[in-house]
Amino acid sequence: MLKGVTAQIIIHYGAKLFELVSKRIKLMEQIADSNQRDCELREIIDLHNLSLEYLRHMEHTLSFSLLNITLSCLMMWCLMLFYISKNFNGANGAPLLSLFVALLGEMTVYSINGTNLQEQAAMVADAMYAYPWYREPVAMQRAVRFMIQRAQQPAGITAAKFHYIDLQSFGSMLQATYSYYLILKERF
Numbered sequence: 014m015l016k017g018v019t020a021q022i023i024i025h026y027g028a029k030l031f032e033l034v035s036k037r038i039k040l041m042e043q044i045a046d047s048n049q050r051d052c053e054l055r056e057i058i059d060l061h062n063l064s065l066e067y068l069r070h071m072e073h074t075l076s077f078s079l080l081n082i083t084l085s086c087l088m089m090w091c092l093m094l095f096y097i098s099k100n101f102n103g104a105n106g107a108p109l110l111s112l113f114v115a116l117l118g119e120m121t122v123y124s125i126n127g128t129n130l131q132e133q134a135a136m137v138a139d140a141m142y143a144y145p146w147y148r149e150p151v152a153m154q155r156a157v158r159f160m161i162q163r164a165q166q167p168a169g170i171t172a173a174k175f176h177y178i179d180l181q182s183f184g185s186m187l188q189a190t191y192s193y194y195l196i197l198k199e200r201f
Contacts, residue, residue, distance in 0.1 A: 016121060020075055024170060026069055030064040030102050031133035033178055035140040042144060055177040058160055059134070061137060068134070068168055079123065080173035087186055088195075093100075094194040095201075120183060129168050129180035134168035 037057050039058040044050045093113045097106055138161055169177045176182045 016078075017122075020078070021122060021126055023071055024123075024130055027064070027067055028126070028130040028133040030060070031068055031130070031137055032059045034064055035104075035133070035136040037113055038128065038137070038144055040141040047150070050149070054156060056151060058156060061160060061164070064134075065163065065168070068170075071169055075169055076173045079170065079178055080175065082120070082123070082177075083108075083172045083178070083186065086116050087190055089116060091193040091197065092189075094190070095197045098194075098198060099201075100105040108115070120186070123178050124180045124183035128180045131167070131169040131177065138164035 017076060034057060037060065041053050041057065044053055053142070056168060090113060093109055097113075100106070131156055140155060140162050143159070146154055149157070167177070169179060171177050176185075
């Protein structure tokens with residue numbers, strides 16, 4: 014349980030870093046002095062680079078454990094559904110059903126946090142593009158362009174680079190689980 018909570022905190026912190034970058038970009042418009050805006054932009058670029066580096070470290074740290082959790086949940090959900098459909102009675106079905114719901118909840122929390130991370134990372138590109146960067150000096154425009162390009166690349170955590178951990182892949186996992194369950198039910 015501690016491992017799961019720690020992973021959730023790590024993912025949530027990464028989302029907050031990207032949120033901080035996008036909020037600082039939005040506030041940059043209020044700075045009147047061009048030199049101060051240039052300094053602020055440099056700090057924002059450094060913070061964005063730090064956020065991307067944090068994301069790489071998070072991916073390196075969590076990707077294989079998330080693959081393990083994803084595959085384990087997929088397999089266990091499928092086998093639990095099969096077992097419950099064949100041998101359900103109140104005595105042995107209730108604990109198994111509660112374990113099924115607990116695994117479902119765990120994967121839901123990972124997916125919600127993964128989706129939040131992706132959305133916050135995408136908001137950086139949106140905030141930078143919404144900023145009137147075309148009014149700035151050419152050197153600043155170049156820096157903004159590079160930051161927009163980096164921010165447009167998909168950012169999120171993956172299960173060993175197989176798929177992103179988000180609500181869309183969670184829905185696909187549930188569909189796959191049900192499909193495998195139906196195949197097992199039909200064959201056995």
